[in-house]
Amino acid sequence: QSALTQPASVSGSPGQSITISCSGTASDLGYNNYLSWYQQRPGKAPTLILFDVSDRPSGVSNRFSGSKSGNTASLTISGLQPEDEADYYCNSYTSFSTWVFGGGTRLTVL
Amino acid sequence: EVQLVESGGGFIQPGGSLRLSCEASGFTFRGYGMIWVRQAPGKGLEWISAITGGGGVTYYADTVKGRFTISRDNSKNSLYLQLNRLTAEDTAVYYCAKDLGGWPFYFANWGRGTLVTVSS
Numbered sequence: 001q002s003a004l005t006q007p008a009s010v011s012g013s014p015g016q017s018i019t020i021s022c023s024g025t026a027s028d029l030g031y032n033n034y035l036s037w038y039q040q041r042p043g044k045a046p047t048l049i050l051f052d053v054s055d056r057p058s059g060v061s062n063r064f065s066g067s068k069s070g071n072t073a074s075l076t077i078s079g080l081q082p083e084d085e086a087d088y089y090c091n092s093y094t095s096f097s098t099w100v101f102g103g104g105t106r107l108t109v110l
Numbered sequence: 111e112v113q114l115v116e117s118g119g120g121f122i123q124p125g126g127s128l129r130l131s132c133e134a135s136g137f138t139f140r141g142y143g144m145i146w147v148r149q150a151p152g153k154g155l156e157w158i159s160a161i162t163g164g165g166g167v168t169y170y171a172d173t174v175k176g177r178f179t180i181s182r183d184n185s186k187n188s189l190y191l192q193l194n195r196l197t198a199e200d201t202a203v204y205y206c207a208k209d210l211g212g213w214p215f216y217f218a219n220w221g222r223g224t225l226v227t228v229s230s
Binding site for chain 2: 001003009036038040044045047048051052057087089091092097099100101102103104
């Protein structure tokens with residue numbers, strides 16, 4: 001099972017919006033809507049920020065939103081803030097009863 | 111408050127074995143699936159194994175199937191990962207995570223991780 005494909009890095013200025021893409025195959029992203037996103041700040045454990053493509057766990061800012069079409073998903077962060085600087089990972093449940101992460105995207109807030 | 115504390119990591123020679131533990135508190139342990147995820151130094155996240163709340167069903171990534179074994183003891187609120195036939199490619203921080211609740215598993219709460227270093 002190959003990793004989902006994410007851009008290595010994205011950047012934006014405070015207040016702007018950015019989008020991180022995540023692409024897969026018919027066996028993962030195209031198989032169902034069991035997609036989640038995780039934020040990992042430097043030196044910290046990851047945290048869940050979106051599940052079921054676009055649902056936010058309690059306590060997660062509504063500046064984080066998600067979407068999916070076919071084999072591609074996106075995470076959008078609006079109103080960028082310095083504390084959003086982190087690594088972001090998508091994750092999908094697969095048709096093989098496994099889970100697969102994307103390679104990760106480093107977000108830099110300029 | 112959900113707390114997950116991993117332990118058991120360390121330095122091990124190639125071909126060796128190690129048992130990781132994850133002690134859980136702050137929730138009804140037997141009611142949730144549990145997951146292990148690892149992260150090699152400077153690399154991304156890799157899902158490696160999961161287990162249902164009752165422990166009856168387990169899941170493994172191809173990279174560890176046949177070498178690693180996940181288990182749990184609900185009487186001790188503990189999750190385990192037995193690592194056998196270790197190679198340098200298994201060097202990573204190993205995180206345990208708690209499911210959000212439901213199916214499939216989402217990795218809602220994470221421990222701080224335990225570092226496993228495989229080297230001669």
